[in-house]
Amino acid sequence: MPIFTRSDSTMQKANVLHEENMTKATNARWIYISLPLMLLFTVSMIDKSNINILFAERQFLQDLAISDNVIKGTLSSVFLITYALGQFFWGFVVDRIGAFKSGMIGIAIWGIAMIIGGVATSVTALLWSRALLGVGEGVLYPIALTLTAKWFPQQEQGKAQSFWFTGNAIGPVIGIPAIALIAASFGWRESYFALAIISFICLAIFIFMIRNKPSEHYATNAAEVNYIEKGQGVKKTANIDTGSVKSVLTSPLFWILTTVYACVSIGFFGFSTFLPSYLTEAKGIDFVNSAMINAAGYALAIIVQLVCGYLSDRWMKRAAFVAVASVIIIGCFVGFLYTTNTTVVILLTIILLSVLYMPAPITMTMLHEVASSQVMGRISGTFGCVSYLVAAAGPMVVGFFSTTTGSFTGGFMALISFIVLSLLLCVYLMKKGY
Structure with missing residues (x-):
């Protein structure tokens, strides 16, 4: 029987550690x-956004007896309200039962909501569809932020969040023409049913691919799990108990980040809602070309987000990126308001649309330095709920000031004040090392 000495045992342990270090980490987190x-x-x-496109479809308006902008506004607003409140509700659910189960329930709810929209025969039924869609989709940010916190080390969270956030830009690029084509070729109800089918396909993909933690996933190895765990942790907020919901919610830093996110969201919703009307009425650009300008802006936003996500991880100066974006947004706002050159208007509008998207994922990345993964569901739910309730005022702000002053300039200048506030808060965050 062989006899192992102390040195033999030490060498065996060293060999095991060497083999673990030589094992290449999987990249399951990205795939x-x-x-x-x-x-x-x-x-x-x-x-x-399906309903926004259908507002221009005559048969849709006739079938549901939608005759004025009050009904259209109500259908839009009910979604934003339930979407905001849904994020708060789902935040608690995600921390309780996990992102995996929460995601399954939420995606199923919004798939059912699309079916209800497709069979709707009245505005009331459509209102229920929109409200239920808001509740279902409210699960997205709590599960996305929770999964990012648990699956990505701190030095990759900017890239990760910028990557999945590009879906918000990809959606309009492919969705606007696709929905219009389906509605024109087959009918508006078929556009709802098609989206319901796609939603349930997403549910199947989610069930197959997503797990709550790296250690629970069938595609990860020990090297990747170790890499993720070593890179996690909060570095800049030693004065905050990041694992306590109460401590995070009473932290001024949390509310600064929430205010920044709300300000840039007001700018986005306020501008994007009235952009087609502004380009057509104030700048003389026809409807088709204005749609192309929108698509170009969203397409460029994809590139801007990915590049800035990568660089923010490389330099770890996230507040600086949001500050620079705020400066660009203000400059573009002022520029296209006071120029009469159509080419300049088009270029500034495309740049503005692309940059308006970028601050959101970067701001959410800073949220990981305030809250741990254990409470991220509740914290992100509160963060999103407050931000989107405030952001819902964006279109109303533009509408009120535009009506009061008699031009879009008054409404857009009101939006600029919120972006200025975002800039000032980001300068403060920069001084704090964020």
């Missing part, structure tokens, strides 16, 4: 987490 999350945000963006 099985980022990709399906991006797909979910892409489809969700198409689902929520």
Whole structure:
């Protein structure tokens, strides 16, 4: 029987450690987490914007007796309200039962909502469809932020969130023409049913690919799990108990980040809602070309987000990126308001649309330095709920000031004040090392 000495045992342990270090880490987090999350945000963006495209479809308006803008506004607003409140509700659910189970329930709900929309014969039924869609899609940010916190080390969270957030830009690029084509060729109800089928396909993909933690996933190895765990942790917020919901919610830093996100969201929703009307009425650009300008802006937004996500991880100066974006947004706003050159207007509009998207994922990345993965569901739910309730005021702000002053300039200048506030808060965050 062989006899092992102390040195033999030490050498065996060293060999085991050497083999573990030599094992190449898998990249399951990028394939099985980022990709399906991006797909979910892409489809969700198409689902929520489906009705905005159908507002221009005559048969849709006739079938449901939609005759004025008050009804259209109500159908849009009810979604934003339930979407915001849904994020708060789902935040608690995600922390309780996990992102995997929460995601399955939420995606199923929004698939059912699209079916209800497809069979609707009245505005009331359509209102229920929109409200249920908001509740279902409200699960997205709590599960996405929770999964990012658990699946990605701190030095990759900017890239990861920018990657899945691009779904919000990809959605309009492919969704606007696709929905219009389906509605024109087959009917508006068929556009709802098609999106319902796609939503349930997303549910199947989610079930197959997503797991709550790296250690639970069939595609990860020990090297990847170890790499992720070593890169996690909060570095800049030693004065905050990041694992306590109460501590995070009473932290000024959380509310600064929430305010920044709300300000850039007000700018986005306020601008994007009135952009087609502004280009057509104030700048003399026809409807078709204005749609092309929108598509170009969203396409460029994909590139801007990915590049900035990568660089923010490389330099770890996330607040600086949001500050620079705020400066560009303000400059573009002022520029196209006071120029009469159509080419300049088009270029500034495309740049503005692309940059308006970028601050959101970068701001959410800073949220990981305030809250741990154990409470991220509740924290992100509160963060999203407050931000989107405030952001819902964006279109109303533009509408009110535009009506009061008699031009779009007054409404857009009101939006600029929120972006200025975002800039000032980001300068403060930069001084704090964020």
